[in-house]
Amino acid sequence: MDLGINGKAAFVAASTGGLGLAIARALAAEGARVAITGRRRERAERIAAELPGAVAVGGDLGTPAGAAEAVDRAEEALGQPIDIAVLNGPGPKPGAAAALGVDEIASAFDLLVRPHHALVSRVLPGMRERRWGRVLAVGSSGVTAPLPNLAVSNTGRAALAGYLKTLAAEVALDAVTVNLLLPGRIATDRVAELDSAAAKRRGTTLDEVQLESRRTIPARRYGTPEEFGAAAAFLCSAPASYITGVALRCDGGLIRSL
Ligand SMILES: NC(=O)c1ccc[n+]([C@@H]2O[C@H](COP(=O)([O-])OP(=O)(O)OC[C@H]3O[C@@H](n4cnc5c(N)ncnc54)[C@H](OP(=O)(O)O)[C@@H]3O)[C@@H](O)[C@H]2O)c1
Incomplete structure (x- = not known):
């Protein structure tokens, strides 16, 4: 199947390793021009050098300003606006809900919502104007079934899912899709x-x-990172144009509910 993203510009947050890197590789294999991002700049450069049309953007994407600035630098380096935005980042520390303090509960929003919201706000107007866009967030199976001892993650990811689901309906008419891909254990x-x-x-x-x-x-x-990357590439593709507002699990059947 032709995924129809040859030459599209993709910003993949936190793509110097793990799931982000797997998504970046899968998009690049389909001809997308990918901005590889992460704090390890040299590693980002090494990865970008291996992928045709890719560029490296170093820096901390863990704050709203850092995320938006990284998009500026990616668009400058790519010489074109972002068509595909993949929201991804580090996972929070484990911990029980009963033990959460005021600052820790706020950190769920700081870590898992605010940087992603800033990234979306930066790329969305252009996508809507050009009437083509893909926003895909890496979540967790904890969005469907909250995971024990991961209270900050369960809280922040649920909030992000609520924001993105609301957004999906608002921008569907502009041919921008907004989805979540939920890893089980990759x-x-x-x-x-x-x-x-x-x-x-x-x-x-x-x-x-x-x-x-x-x-x-x-x-x-x-699961393998490659299996996860393949699912992500499809959700970011042209043929996936009628799939929006979904949270797709990639978990080998781990979560038993529908
Ligand atoms: N793997 C799974 O099965 C699974 C399951 C559920 C949820 N998740 C979630 O999916 C996300 C990705 O997981 P993963 O397994 O790919 O993690 P990982 O292997 O630890 O990779 C994390 C990536 O994030 C980058 N990163 C960390 N802090 C950053 C920052 N402040 N700014 C920019 N980049 C940053 C790292 O690169 P640098 O060090 O270069 O910054 C690295 O490329 C996490 O939120 C995780 O909780 C994963």
């Missing part, structure tokens, strides 16, 4: 770190933790 550095921390906490081995985790997934394995 084998990235972050998941490996979380599993190692769990092994330490429970006094067991990494293998044991991963075996136990795989047992909860009907597919009996973690």
Whole structure:
């Protein structure tokens, strides 16, 4: 299938590793010109050098100003406006809801809503004017079924989902789609770190933790970043033009509800 994004400009937030990098690679394979972003500038440059038409944009995207400035620099380096915006970033620290303080609850909004809102606000007017745009957010299966001990993540991601769902209906007439892609357990550095921390906490081995985790997934394995990237590329494609306002899980069947 031709995804119809050859020559489109894509801004992929936090794409020097993990899910962001997998999405950037999948979009580039379809001919999109990708801005690789992240704090590790040299790594962003190395990745961009491997992908045709890609550019590197270093910097911290964790604040509204940082996110909007990075889009400015990406458009300048690409020499064209952003058609595809992928919202992604680091996950918050684990913690129980009952233990959340005033600052921690506010951090859910600071980390998981405000930078993404700034990025969307920066690219949306151009997309609407040109009557073509794709906004895709990387969420978590916790949006559908809140995950134990991830209170900040569950709270902030639910808020982002509410904002994006509202937005999707407002911009559909301008041919801009707004969707979420929800990973279950995809084998990235972050998941490996979380599993190692769990092994330490429970006094067991990494293998044991991963075996136990795989047992909860009907597919009996973690997803690969490539599988996640392929789903993202489709949602950002031209043929996906009638799919908007959805939260699609990519989780090997982990979440049992419809
Ligand atoms: N993997 C999964 O199965 C899974 C499941 C549920 C939810 N998620 C969520 O999906 C998101 C991505 O996860 P991942 O597994 O890809 O994580 P990861 O492997 O840890 O990658 C995180 C990426 O974020 C970048 N980054 C971190 N802080 C940044 C900042 N302030 N500004 C710009 N870039 C920043 C990192 O690059 P630099 O170090 O270069 O900045 C890196 O490229 C996270 O929010 C995570 O919680 C993932």
